Amino acid sequence: MEATxxxxxxxGKTWGGGNQxxxxxxxxxxxxFFIVSDALTFSGFLASYGFSRFKFVDAWPIADEVFTHFPFxxxxxxxxxxxxxxxxILIFSSVTMVLAVDAGHKMKQNKVxxxxxxxxxxxxxFLGSQAWEWATFIKGDYGAxxxxxxxxIQFLDKEGERVAIRDFAAINDGDRIPQTRENGLWFxxxxxxxxxxxxxxxxxxxxxxxxxxxxxxxxxxxxxxIILSRQESIAKxxxxxxxxxxxxxxxxxxxGHPLFANFFFFITGFxxxxxxxxxLINIIIxxxxxxxxxxxxxxxxxxxxxxxxxxxxxxxxxFVFTFxxxx
Amino acid sequence: xxxxxxLAIFRGAVKFKSNVSKIxxxxxxxxxxxxxxxxxxxxxxxxxxxxxxxxLKLLNWIFIILTIVKAYYITWDFMHMRDETSGLRRAxxxxxxxxxxxxxxxxxxxxxxxxxxxxxxxxxxxx
Numbered sequence: 001m002e003a004t005x006x007x008x009x010x011x012g013k014t015w016g017g018g019n020q021x022x023x024x025x026x027x028x029x030x031x032x033f034f035i036v037s038d039a040l041t042f043s044g045f046l047a048s049y050g051f052s053r054f055k056f057v058d059a060w061p062i063a064d065e066v067f068t069h070f071p072f073x074x075x076x077x078x079x080x081x082x083x084x085x086x087x088x089i090l091i092f093s094s095v096t097m098v099l100a101v102d103a104g105h106k107m108k109q110n111k112v113x114x115x116x117x118x119x120x121x122x123x124x125x126f127l128g129s130q131a132w133e134w135a136t137f138i139k140g141d142y143g144a145x146x147x148x149x150x151x152x153i154q155f156l157d158k159e160g161e162r163v164a165i166r167d168f169a170a171i172n173d174g175d176r177i178p179q180t181r182e183n184g185l186w187f188x189x190x191x192x193x194x195x196x197x198x199x200x201x202x203x204x205x206x207x208x209x210x211x212x213x214x215x216x217x218x219x220x221x222x223x224x225x226i227i228l229s230r231q232e233s234i235a236k237x238x239x240x241x242x243x244x245x246x247x248x249x250x251x252x253x254x255x256g257h258p259l260f261a262n263f264f265f266f267i268t269g270f271x272x273x274x275x276x277x278x279x280l281i282n283i284i285i286x287x288x289x290x291x292x293x294x295x296x297x298x299x300x301x302x303x304x305x306x307x308x309x310x311x312x313x314x315x316x317x318x319f320v321f322t323f324x325x326x327x
Numbered sequence: 328x329x330x331x332x333x334l335a336i337f338r339g340a341v342k343f344k345s346n347v348s349k350i351x352x353x354x355x356x357x358x359x360x361x362x363x364x365x366x367x368x369x370x371x372x373x374x375x376x377x378x379x380x381x382x383l384k385l386l387n388w389i390f391i392i393l394t395i396v397k398a399y400y401i402t403w404d405f406m407h408m409r410d411e412t413s414g415l416r417r418a419x420x421x422x423x424x425x426x427x428x429x430x431x432x433x434x435x436x437x438x439x440x441x442x443x444x445x446x447x448x449x450x451x452x453x454x
Contacts, residue, residue, distance in 0.1 A: 022415040032419055043427040047434045054438030055445075064368070084365040091361070095354045098405045102346050223376065304407075311405045315398055322394040326368045327387045 031305045035312045038274075042316050045270065046323055049263045059151075059217045061256030063325040069136050083325050086129045087317065090275075093122025094314040097282075101307045104300025109289065112303060116286045119310065123279040130272050137264065140247025143195070144254040145202060147240035152256055154215045155206070156227060163212060165244065169197040170204040193252070195244040202244055206237055217256050264324065271320055274313045281306050333409045336400070353404045360393050382439070 010016035022029060053060050063079070070078040100115035143165035144154045155163045206212055214233035216226040228236060245252040253261035285306050294300045334349050335342045336356075343349035367375075367386065375386035403409045408416055 021412070022418075023412050024415055029415070032415065036419055036423055039423050040426055043423075043430060047427075047431045050431065051434045051438040054435050055441045057439075057442055058446075064371070080365050080368050084361065087361055088358070091354065091357055094401065094405055095350060098350050099347065101407075102350065105346075308406055311401055314405075315401050318394055318397050318401065322364075322390050326364060326390045 025301060027305050028301065028308070031308045035308065038312065039316075042267075042270075042319070045263075045267050046319060049267065049323065052257075052259045052263065056257055056259070058219050059257060061217075061253075061260050066137070066255045066260075067133070067325065069141075071132060080325065082129070082133065083321065086126055086133075087321050089122055089126050089129065090314050090317050093119045093126070094311050096122065097307045097310045101300075101304045104294070104303040107295075107298075107300070109292070109295055112289050112294075112300060113286070116282060116289060116303070120279055120282050120286060123275055123282065123310075127272060127275055127279070130268065130275075134265075134268075137261075138247050138249065140245075140254045142254070143197075143244065143246045145199065145237065145241045146243040146245050146252060147236075148242045149240065150258075151240075152217045152245065152254065153236060153241070154225075154254075156213045156215050157211050158213065160227070165202050165205075165246075166197055168205040168209050168212060169201040170208065171197065171201060193249070195246045197244055199241060199244050203237055203241060207234065267320060268324070271313070271316055274316065278306075278310050278313050282310065332407075336404065349404065353400050357397055357400060360397050364390060364393055 008016065024032070063083075065079075067083060068077050068079045070076065070082050096115045096118040100112050100119060103111035103115060141164065142154065142162045144152045145165075146152055155165060155168070157163050210230065212233070213230060214228045214236050216228065216236075218226055220226055243252070245254040247254060248258075248261040248264075250258070250262055250265065252258060255261075285302060288294065289300075289303070294302060332346045332349070334344070334346065336349065336353065341352065343352055367389065371386065375389065376384050378385040380388055402420075408420075
């Protein structure tokens, strides 16, 4: 008599094991479950963005005011176009990915290679576009003044057009000399955040130019920013103004609430990180396909699993696009 | 692997001859939806902004619904959810939808509450 039972006597029965009720392989199912958990992570981020937006709903910048640039078109107001282009790039790379999966089902190695290659190119274009978008956002365009209470005030002329602070600031008025070790305390460093003009220069330029008005971060009931009269504008700048803000970083944001910039960097950054890892995994699989690994294995399911991840990245972008740029 | 693909979309209204033509069809549909979204985002029609439904602008409802439509077709046709068993489909979709909807509703109500507290001088309900 043997010591271990090798047969249970239930082979072929429903409870004998080896069933696949979901008819999906282990790897594919685990990729799906990973996607569910990752989707919950992203929803947590987007929900917290929604929380902050609802909390400051009368003072939140809308994307049409923030992302108005297109490469090589300087000074042209082009809201949405660039991010629409990015969306198309990502959807199209999703299409080439699903074509690669389809070619894999049919065991056509060369087609898988071609479509995976196009997918990787699409991912790289998207990453480059995002880098450009970030750089533009960080650089800023018109500049603004931050008040002592942390509000952002922006400048308009009488026609309601935005005016850049460097265009009216009194540059020759009290130039700022950088703090260095030689002429100051050896342990004192110059401030990290150093806009091109100082608050005093902007204030002097603003007072000298009667054509300038102030626009507040807060909005009226129609969703338009409140614009002050000349008298109120002067009082606002002189009494409350404190700091010049150019562009956006994690502490200051010339377009409005700093939380907008924080969430923008965090969520699009986390999504960009997913795109970057997706491109990396695609490249690994791409070389495996070229080497014939899946040809020998006689199935291309690995391409399908990586495809699931890639489509998920596209899916997340669809939501990020809506909640950052459209809504 | 190599299992059959379901080739009909829009509840059977459009039927494709092969999986590849279905992919291009879905891509065309997604592109149209995106173009509509971007056009609405640029024009921002006044009456859609001024009309509100459940505390949200009508325009924003349109964006959210179109986004969910896009998400549906990406999941169903690009991620082949249409071809999976109903068990796998429900395990993934209903779990996510329940948890996400729950979180979003609670968090947005809380955000709106804090907004009211700030606006009305720190007391919202005086019991």
